[in-house]
Amino acid sequence: MAVINVNGKALNHNADPRTPLLWVLREQLGLTGTKYGCGIAQCGACTVLIDGAPTRSCQAPVNSIGAKKVVTIEGLAADGKLNKIQAAWVAVDVPQCGYCQSGMVMAATALLAAKPNPTDADIDSAMTNICRCGTYVQVREAIHAAAKA
Amino acid sequence: MTIHQTSLGRRRFLVSSAAVAGGFSLAFSIPFDADAQSPVKELNAWVVIHPDDKVVIRIARSEMGQGTLTGLCQLAAEELECDWTKVTWEYPTPNENVKRNRVWKNFSTGGSRGIRESNHYVREGGAMAREMLLAAAAAEWKVPAGELKVDKGVITHSSGKKTTYGAVAAAAAQLEPPKEVKLKDPKDWKIAGKPVKRLDTLDKVTGKQLYGIDFTMPGMLVAAVRACPVIGGKLKSFDAARVEKMPGVKKVVAIDGNAVVVVADTYWNARTALAALPTDWDIGKLGEVQTETINAMLKEGLDASEAFVGNKVGDAKTAIDGAAKKVTATYSFPYQHHVTMEPMNATARYTPEKCEVWCGTQNGEAALAAASEASGLPTDKCDVHKMLLGGGFGRRGRSDYVRQAVLVAKEMPGMPAKLIWSREEDMTHCQYHPTTMAKLTGGLDAQGNLVGLHIRISGQSILASLLPQNLQNGMDPVVFQGLMASGVESAYGYTVPNLLIDHAMRNPHITAGFWRGVNTNQNAVYMESFMDELADAAGQDPLAFRLKLLKPKWAAVLKAAADKAGYGKPLPAGHFHGLAQVMGYGSYVAGVAEVSVSPDGALKIHKITAATNCGHVVNPAQIERQVAGSFAYGLSAALYGEITVKDGAVEQTNFDSYNLMRIDEMPKVETVLVPTGDFWGGVGEPTIAVAAPSVLNAIARATGKRVRNLPLMHHELQKAS
Numbered sequence: 001m002a003v004i005n006v007n008g009k010a011l012n013h014n015a016d017p018r019t020p021l022l023w024v025l026r027e028q029l030g031l032t033g034t035k036y037g038c039g040i041a042q043c044g045a046c047t048v049l050i051d052g053a054p055t056r057s058c059q060a061p062v063n064s065i066g067a068k069k070v071v072t073i074e075g076l077a078a079d080g081k082l083n084k085i086q087a088a089w090v091a092v093d094v095p096q097c098g099y100c101q102s103g104m105v106m107a108a109t110a111l112l113a114a115k116p117n118p119t120d121a122d123i124d125s126a127m128t129n130i131c132r133c134g135t136y137v138q139v140r141e142a143i144h145a146a147a148k149a
Numbered sequence: 150m151t152i153h154q155t156s157l158g159r160r161r162f163l164v165s166s167a168a169v170a171g172g173f174s175l176a177f178s179i180p181f182d183a184d185a186q187s188p189v190k191e192l193n194a195w196v197v198i199h200p201d202d203k204v205v206i207r208i209a210r211s212e213m214g215q216g217t218l219t220g221l222c223q224l225a226a227e228e229l230e231c232d233w234t235k236v237t238w239e240y241p242t243p244n245e246n247v248k249r250n251r252v253w254k255n256f257s258t259g260g261s262r263g264i265r266e267s268n269h270y271v272r273e274g275g276a277m278a279r280e281m282l283l284a285a286a287a288a289e290w291k292v293p294a295g296e297l298k299v300d301k302g303v304i305t306h307s308s309g310k311k312t313t314y315g316a317v318a319a320a321a322a323q324l325e326p327p328k329e330v331k332l333k334d335p336k337d338w339k340i341a342g343k344p345v346k347r348l349d350t351l352d353k354v355t356g357k358q359l360y361g362i363d364f365t366m367p368g369m370l371v372a373a374v375r376a377c378p379v380i381g382g383k384l385k386s387f388d389a390a391r392v393e394k395m396p397g398v399k400k401v402v403a404i405d406g407n408a409v410v411v412v413a414d415t416y417w418n419a420r421t422a423l424a425a426l427p428t429d430w431d432i433g434k435l436g437e438v439q440t441e442t443i444n445a446m447l448k449e450g451l452d453a454s455e456a457f458v459g460n461k462v463g464d465a466k467t468a469i470d471g472a473a474k475k476v477t478a479t480y481s482f483p484y485q486h487h488v489t490m491e492p493m494n495a496t497a498r499y500t501p502e503k504c505e506v507w508c509g510t511q512n513g514e515a516a517l518a519a520a521s522e523a524s525g526l527p528t529d530k531c532d533v534h535k536m537l538l539g540g541g542f543g544r545r546g547r548s549d550y551v552r553q554a555v556l557v558a559k560e561m562p563g564m565p566a567k568l569i570w571s572r573e574e575d576m577t578h579c580q581y582h583p584t585t586m587a588k589l590t591g592g593l594d595a596q597g598n599l600v601g602l603h604i605r606i607s608g609q610s611i612l613a614s615l616l617p618q619n620l621q622n623g624m625d626p627v628v629f630q631g632l633m634a635s636g637v638e639s640a641y642g643y644t645v646p647n648l649l650i651d652h653a654m655r656n657p658h659i660t661a662g663f664w665r666g667v668n669t670n671q672n673a674v675y676m677e678s679f680m681d682e683l684a685d686a687a688g689q690d691p692l693a694f695r696l697k698l699l700k701p702k703w704a705a706v707l708k709a710a711a712d713k714a715g716y717g718k719p720l721p722a723g724h725f726h727g728l729a730q731v732m733g734y735g736s737y738v739a740g741v742a743e744v745s746v747s748p749d750g751a752l753k754i755h756k757i758t759a760a761t762n763c764g765h766v767v768n769p770a771q772i773e774r775q776v777a778g779s780f781a782y783g784l785s786a787a788l789y790g791e792i793t794v795k796d797g798a799v800e801q802t803n804f805d806s807y808n809l810m811r812i813d814e815m816p817k818v819e820t821v822l823v824p825t826g827d828f829w830g831g832v833g834e835p836t837i838a839v840a841a842p843s844v845l846n847a848i849a850r851a852t853g854k855r856v857r858n859l860p861l862m863h864h865e866l867q868k869a870s
């Protein structure tokens with residue numbers, strides 16, 4: 001048994017220490033909001049915050065997490081209230097299929113925490129997630145809307 | 150089945166995740182035997198109204214991001230005259246459809262047909278339910294139904310009487326449905342035609358939305374699969390003993406003679422063991438196939454004497470031979486991969502009495518047929534519980550992954566198994582967008598009029614690959630999408646006095662399939678790029694040159710895009726416009742791309758202006774999103790999309806070798822809707838076809854160089870010197 005801190009709770013898991021955090025979240029902790037897209041840190045579908053930093057959990061072995069604090073998509077509205085990014089996502093009606101959107105929301109949440117008023121160039125460099133439905137126009141609009149909210 | 154909905158009208162059982170720890174509980178309900186025991190009776194197959202006024206609309210088509218479920222709910226709600234804020238939805242299952250004599254008709258969700266093909270009967274379902282609800286209130290109040298008014302599900306009478314749909318629904322459900330109903334004039338629409346928000350957004354921003362890959366149930370095992378890397382090859386041998394003792398491994402099996410599967414307690418354990426499993430494949434002569442040999446095969450077809458004729462007017466060869474000026478160019482379009490963000494997966498549970506599948510699919514009925522075939526049980530003993538799709542794009546119209554999941558489940562009766570394809574498995578075992586080439590030859594008279602045109606297409610047929618029974622005397626009519634002589638689906642818009650469009654079929658072993666937009670994609674690249682080449686040769690503006698030849702509906706939409714984009718007016722220094730138009734999926738679309746190319750060859754796509762005439766607009770906000778998404782999809786293919794073959798196998802294995810467009814390359818998109826109200830056209834696909842050619846035409850203006858082979862990443866785009 002090992003313990004990791006996810007969404008403010010200390011949780012036990014019995015995965016092999018080299019298992020990527022992504023699969024520990026999904027298969028051991030029942031947190032399936034974090035998605036598998038590529039497994040090689042290319043697409044961003046698996047993005048979580050580790051001590052606030054947006055991290056691709058498919059390339060983070062669970063034994064590298066230690067005492068760091070992990071926040072997943074399920075942890076953003078923990079008190080039942082959507083965070084600014086989520087609220088803007090709903091207002092702009094961003095998702096299409098939705099599969100990439102957990103990662104998008106996590107990356108945008110981290111961006112806004114670092115830069116409360118991001119420029120288009122900031123968005124271009126921070127939001128490297130892949131969306132095959134092509135929600136990019138709405139993602140940009142929603143980040144700007146969240147910054148103003 | 151519905152997972153996230155709170156529909157109470159069905160008998161349910163609770164499923165809890167077995168793998169829960171730390172107080173997380175993943176629970177959801179699964180209905181079965183629709184309404185057999187339900188306290189709430191349906192008004193008809195499409196509409197269920199609960200005592201609390203909640204309206205459940207049944208959706209047979211699959212939601213994969215395209216917004217069909219919201220659009221169909223709008224249409225049903227419009228006729229129903231219910232309160233939109235009370236509308237929720239659920240999927241009937243394909244098994245229920247079988248049992249009820251296909252009351253929900255077609256489940257297939259492809260060809261941008263979700264709304265245009267089913268709107269009529271879904272609207273009728275709403276209208277009939279409305280009539281029954283009014284009749285029930287009228288009977289209760291003993292007044293003629295014609296004296297009643299309804300607004301947002303509240304029924305009133307001039308006497309002051311008032312009730313709600315929820316209060317009369319049970320009585321209404323006992324009534325005979327009306328024989329006939331009159332549908333509203335779209336001019337009177339209040340819910341349909343409006344930019345209402347999607348019904349499926351909230352769970353997608355909180356992580357609650359479950360896709361097939363997220364499905365879990367008690368005792369479920371997880372399987373990782375590896376099929377022969379060469380499509381069509383066979384499994385020779387594998388050494389199960391080498392991995393059977395690895396952590397979590399339960400079983401190692403071969404399926405279909407061409408794949409190995411490791412079943413374990415978790416996907417990660419299954420995948421880790423599969424990676425360590427020695428396998429030997431029999432690929433025979435297929436191992437000699439390379440991209441170069443495929444290209445040579447297609448090149449030969451460009452001048453072959455035999456070809457299927459798809460569109461013929463007059464005598465193109467004679468007209469071209471006698472023309473004052475002759476223009477010829479050869480184009481090519483490579484294989485593409487769909488790349489749904491959610492890799493293929495399905496969960497199955499088999500017993501000798503019953504086979505059930507949980508998955509995302511674009512075609513519930515085809516998935517049911519696949520489950521039946523793989524399990525050996527008749528369809529009435531099988532069912533498919535549809536999950537939302539993490540992308541479809543045509544890929545999830547096939548049921549190969551469903552078959553595999555059922556074959557694995559059959560190896561361990563009673564035990565549910567979820568089979569997940571790795572991204573690598575997904576990249577290398579697709580039904581790819583076919584590869585074709587085209588040689589175009591045009592003849593201009595002395596005044597620059599197009600007097601003859603020959604388009605020879607050479608390349609792969611999707612029907613030959615997937616549905617050979619649908620070939621017509623060997624010919625694949627789908628190859629001519631966007632170039633067909635006539636029809637409501639994808640007709641050619643230009644009037645050319647002498648025209649020949651023909652196809653030399655050349656089928657490599659790589660499986661071809663339906664890829665969002667299908668054959669309109671490359672056909673529009675060929676046709677619309679060559680139109681610019683012809684306009685240049687004629688010394689005419691490409692817009693004016695096209696408008697002289699285009700039929701009215703095609704011309705109108707191109708003009709709408711050009712006007713909105715300010716085509717012909719001055720642009721910022723170094724910016725250039727390019728045009729393209731096509732008719733596809735029953736709709737007329739056009740795009741104007743604005744690009745610049747820096748001195749060192751860097752391409753920037755600044756803006757796209759896109760016009761659409763889809764006949765009726767059900768949700769303008771969703772159309773806008775489909776149009777923008779279509780450009781993301783089409784431009785990603787134009788910039789990077791290319792599947793190549795080495796020693797018979799697909800070379801690209803993940804996103805590091807198959808690059809995809811990100812937000813930094815996404816242009817601004819302005820959408821112009823010019824609906825003419827006289828037909829129903831599709832929206833999810835047609836626009837993709839104008840993405841690449843509009844950009845290619847703009848690049849040619851910017852650089853003086855014509856790119857005729859995609860993807861763009863292989864081309865140096867500096868100005869021609």
Ligand code: FES
Binds near residue numbers: 035044057
């Ligand atoms: S799954 Fe981690 S970046 Fe794609």
Ligand code: FES
Binds near residue numbers: 099131
């Ligand atoms: S919304 Fe479907 S992949 Fe982004």
